[in-house]
Amino acid sequence: MNDLGTFIRQFSRGDRGIYEVKKKNKRFIAYSELYQSALELSASWRTLKLRERFIAVVWMEQSLDGLRSFLAVVLAGGIPVPMHSFSAVEDISGAVRRLEADMVVVSTAKFRMFHSSLSLMDVQRSPYWIDLDTGRLLAGSDGSDASHGSGHGGGKFAEREYTPPTETAVIFMSSGSTGWPKGIMLSDHNMISNVESIQDYVCLNRGDKVLAFKSLGYCSSITGEWLTALFAGCDLQLTDAFMHPFEMLRFVREYGTTFMCTVPSAILPLVKTERWGEKDVASLRKMTIVGGPMPSDSLLHLSSRMPSVELMPSYGLTEASPRVTYLPAQQLKVRPGSVGIPVKGVQVSVYRSGVVAEPGEHGEIVVTGPNVMLGYYNNDRLTSEQLKPEGLYTSDIGYIDQDGFIYITGRMDNALNVGGHTVYPETIERILLGLPFVREVAVTGVADDIWGERMVAFVVLSDGNGRISELAEFSKLHLQPVQRPRKWIIVDEQQLPRTIVGKINRLALRTMAKEWEDAATFTSPG
The missing domain is CATH 3.30.300.30 (ANL, C-terminal domain)
Incomplete structure (x- = not known):
């Protein structure tokens, strides 16, 4: 068993687990039950004669079935590629082709949608299609019975154009704001070290309830919420993305959430309305804010309206598994514009014209530590541009002040x-x-x-x-x-x-x- 599978097994308690909440319907599964279910599912795939390090694109629903499928791929010795549930068919098709995926895990409804728009290349490639809900084989992409591995000749695989490093545990797809998304290869060590670093500063305990509403296609959701809650021995609350911040507040109030990780776009509207109060977040102990900068004045205003909540702005990127820095809650009033200090085990430097910048001098943020990715899938050129002897060049511009606090001011490519x-x-x-x-x-x-x-x-x-x-x-x-x-x-x-x-x-x-x-x-x- 790989290290990530061993890690999950080690911390899969029977008295803590995941609450899935969907439109007032709620179901619970203990971590140990989820692990066992995923283990049985992975064992059922043995008849497929999958290659040793197969790649599985998982069209992640915001559900227990999505997490089970991800985990089953890990336990079967494969490399999961979690894709957002809102991904377009073209995004899935592109990932399947570019990663030479051996398996696609998808709901039956989405498979039908995908099947209706398959290209000739997709049909010829024809990986195994697995039902997200049941774990069973779906009909092959050409409409034939997939029980014998349509397109693979009974388990015979073509040679790969590119073979990822043996340490590869998960491949996350970038946002793809310019051109096709990049495949970011993370190792077991990358992700586990980052889970430990996140828990080191959020300090969750067994009584906490961690809210996960961001897409499970994000590295932040997998590492920073699911695996961190598992590691801390507390419950995870899994629900769909909120259409409005007031829905988020209503969920926190109704289900007693104590910790959440959110993004500026989800929280900023609350700063600009008086239609909520401290009682709406009475259960909440801590909140991290990731995914982009938030105005200093807005952070301070938000903090004043929820004085019992520790607000911790954080900075990261998928290439760093993802968390790089956090701002201790007690520093918020002193340095509201800062993203804080490096998480445990990670080092951050600023480079300008190839040399380390002086305090206060702007330059490119460079990260070193056990969380730094293995590289980009089948893209040695881009990997060598971002991974250098100094560390991971992030393309983020910023500076470090005299006290070691980090500030992000923009991106080079913008x-x-x-x-x-x-x-x-x-x-x-x-x-x-x-x-x-x-x-x-x-x-x-x-x-x-x-x-x-x-x-x-x-x-x-x-x-x-x-x-x-x-x-x-x-x-x-x-x-x-x-x-x-x-x-x-x-x-x-x-x-x-x-x-x-x-x-x-x-x-x-x-x-x-x-x-x-x-x-x-x-x-x-x-």
């Missing part, structure tokens, strides 16, 4: 060149989100003969009222001249282009800004 100055749109967005009537903002640039690039801000208002003059005045007070958007576009939330995981698609945003440049709705503050 940088704009405005009048010879490097400007990071994330910095501007974080500041503009401080306005109470701004729900979301996305900043990009369009080509300009004089300035190089001219900044454009797409703004989603929380109340639907146009206040471009106030946006312009606010930017004059809080942004340097080169940081101020020259054009403001009021849009609905649905108009912002996003990746499959909900992040702003920066490449598409640039195209959108160019298309809107001469449109009648392209409005300037004057």
